[in-house]
Amino acid sequence: MEGFVQHYHVAIVGSGFAGTILARVLNQVGLRVILLERHRHPRFAIGESSTPLAAIAMERLARRYGLADLGWLAAYGRWMEHIPHVRRGLKRGFTFYQHRRGELFQDTPEHDGRLLVAASPSDEVADTHWLREDVDAFLVQRATGEGVDYRDQVDVDRVHHAAPNDWVLECRRGESRYALRADVLIDGSGAGGLLATTLSIGSRLECTTLDTGVVYAHVEGAGPFADVSAGPYPDEKAAVHHLLREGWMYVLPFDHAVASVGILLRRDALEHLAASGVTSPEAVWETVVGRYPSLARQFASASAVQPLRGESRVQRWRANAAGPDYAMLPHTYAFLDPMFSMGIAWSLRGVERLALVLEGALRDDALDGSAIASGFQRYAGMLDAEAQQMARLLEGAHLAMDDFELFTAQSFLYFVTVTYREVEERLFPEGREGAAPAWGGFLGAGNAAWENLLEESRQRLGRLSGGRDEAATERARRVFVEWIARAIREHNVAGLADPARRNLYPVDFDVLVERAGLLGMTGDELRAKLHLLRG
Template sequence: MDTDYDVAILGSGISGSLLATILARRGARVVMIDAASHPKFAIGESTVGHTSGMLELLGMQFDIPEFQQLSTFMGARKHIASGIGIKRGFAFIHHDKSRPFDLDYSNQLVISPILHGPEAHWYRQDIDAYVAHIAVRYGSDLKQQLRIKDIDLGQDKVTLVSDRDERITCRYLVDAAGPNSPVARQQALRDTPTRCKTHSRSIFTHMIGVKPFDDVLVGSERKPSPVPWFQCTLHHIFDGGWLWVIPFNNHKWSTNPLCSVGLQLDPRRWPVPEGVTPEQEFNAWLKENPIVERQFVGARSVREWVSVPRLQYSSKRTIGHRYCLLGHASGFIDPLFSRGLAGTMMSVHSLSLRLLDALKEDDFDVSRFETFDRLQQGLLNHNDQLVNSAFIAFRDFELWNAFFRVWVIGEAALDFLRLLKAKFEFKETRDERAFHGMDEVPYPGLLCPDEAAYKKLWDESVASIEAVERGEMSAKDATARIVHGLQSAQIVSPALGLTDPSRHHFDGRSVADALSAFAWGKLSAPESIKQRYAGLPAGGMLRMMMNNVVSAALRS
């Protein structure tokens, strides 16, 4: 069948542009169609290990060095956008009006510079424009400020008609147009109401003049922390919500004075107030939270606040005859834990392989994309459990402090090894099959999707927390159960201290801890965990750590 393109992608945001680059790199005829034009405001700024790890993997597998540059803070800052911020850690500061402010009620997880850190605070308008233009460099077409008014999903081809009556035909349609996905609307794919348990709404903007939290604390309020709070993605957490503070101006090379700020609230407790602007609502919230307010004295927003009455939406299916929904178009939970971009990278990886095969064999049967759908649904469902559990746990620091570790183990300690192993194998063999099957896992979308012991810990922790919500278990009992689960699971090296609830801060900068964890994984861990370390070459690991230590020294 003769068509204008092999693949048309609605949306040239991060997911559409990454996919377009990969497909074009492999010789497909691709067009991105965007209702807006670059550069444009986009949200989703804080990266995590899975974001950068998957991006590096995509760069290696498809031989796209630009992705590899974007995957590290230093590479992105030097080659792509000087306006990004540094993310040396995740920081959670717990606020509880029933006690005086005290930094003892905080958690910090430093992203190990020895293994892969730091992460970044992406100034999305620069990053998204860059990736869209890279896609064009590799051969994709980009049509901006063009809206599609009609989509015909025919038997042999898809026909799109734009509001300028331009006809575009393709063999397959990817809808990466975000929450207002035209295909989701046309095919009635959204769950109504959403199946998500999480309830949160958001007001967010970019501001100038936000002060480092480190600078507004005085006297005994100050307590030592591994890295400055301002060089972390800072989460002020409290019963019923949380506030993100994501600075772009938090390192010596930054050329961007802005800071991203967003307040999430449970709308069942705090419905959108009538006759009040988001800015007025934010200022009123600050008045109630004077310690946080200090950060914002003299700060001003540089753009309109955005208000989203409920963040969660989900889709029954993300695939169908000659189409799929990708990334933000398929569903969303909440920015807590910054899982959005990471999920997007995994989805792009899963879809790329399947779509390239489908194009080659000219067979777009829906069954070819089932694994991709399972991944996207799994990402949404697990993220929902993660965020909903965290929101419940915010009511009690000890409960949060226990659940925080369940997240850390999946986020930073376990799945990282799976990605690393595949990369070492690829470097050794140059065979891209090292990256195949990453989505064919027993628990798609779980932070560590192939580890039964982690799945058990996860299920039990979530069940305990949900029992607290239903009033069937006290927060104290749930905390004790989660801690017991952590201690008996034996899935992380004791050197990391994650099973000790009295340790609140985790400093990933110790070479000794990293080596000790490596030795534990190779020699003393339970069998399934040993398997995770088995393919990691000791020499390669040491070289990687040494390189990273030298880079960290140069950075400082």
């Protein structure tokens, strides 16, 4: 060991977008931060699809900490104006298709196998798919330019918790070895789980029924999916979800003719494929895509930019997200399923919360350990409640996946929750009644009514999926769909569950103004603030 290097207030392990943004904001408020990365940028990563709530968090961080580039990343128009060299894809909303094996996808006048939910009224303020190798490298470059101590190609060989607020990390880069000390340790290592290994933190995966593997890659040369009637945005300028018998597939198109693709496979589907000798990522991809003629046609000429990868199980859920002087970023603490693109927004909420705790604990040049412990306890409680809420939503979605009408109804629980929160946070950027928006529960977590609603939905879908009497099941399906429409009514500012829309939902400001009362406002009051909703 060559000796100790500088003492830091905070050590962050992992330089994905969340770890790097956290390092930058802490550096801005005067904390000494070191950011450690095992690999070297640019490097491949997934977790690429942003959402309006992610954009709002980026804009808050940009304003609070004087980091203008975070605001550029929050909207497609600003991105193209300021950093067009950082590759990305236009995302106007969420697109879903229901597939049947051996059949071409056919749209119908009622769009009963197609659902589009717009997330923005125009390209200018739209969300984006982040090409992570570019975005993460860009953020690290900004961090080093601002003076963050960044070290790549570093292996953390040993972590020692010497005393409260005293961590020792033994590091190695090539033949060079050194140790560093930090008051607080933040784990952004993702699936690697540095803290979980170091502190023997267990798993909570027994708390969810979700159990899926994945094959994924970036591909080039894919064709268009299908010829469908016009919707509120071009169908494929979106996070595209293909619902399959084996699970579901995502397609996230970038602007440079590359797409991020992946197939999430249920455990029974994986076992069936394995029994037939289909085990490699390439064989799984070819077999599953080949069963669906529209997908087979779309990807007939596609080739992987790098080899297909596979994971036997994507889910992780640690038993604890934080302690008195350590914390995991959300994506390290738990990951359940990429459906609905929740990852970036949830991670950024975690960044905001940790920044507020650590900023508030700074006393001259020292950190107040008791303030950190209290804040991290609150942080851990929020992440636990939010992971449970996401599990309820996603378990229900997986139960409903074989029935598009039920799945559509279940998806409205997500869209109503996040659109209501988005509108509220844009109209009241400082929060209501003095509550910081970053501490608001993601997906309604912490709100007993919303938690009970998602739990009841999951249980109803569980009973429906086990039904054997077709007539009774059909009646129960209608009851479920009608129940969802009633249950979301008090927060449905987006006008979802409207049969007249035939599953094609634009951003409709007229509907929002009509429903201003749901936000505690008059139509005139809301109309005067509409400009705030365009980012």
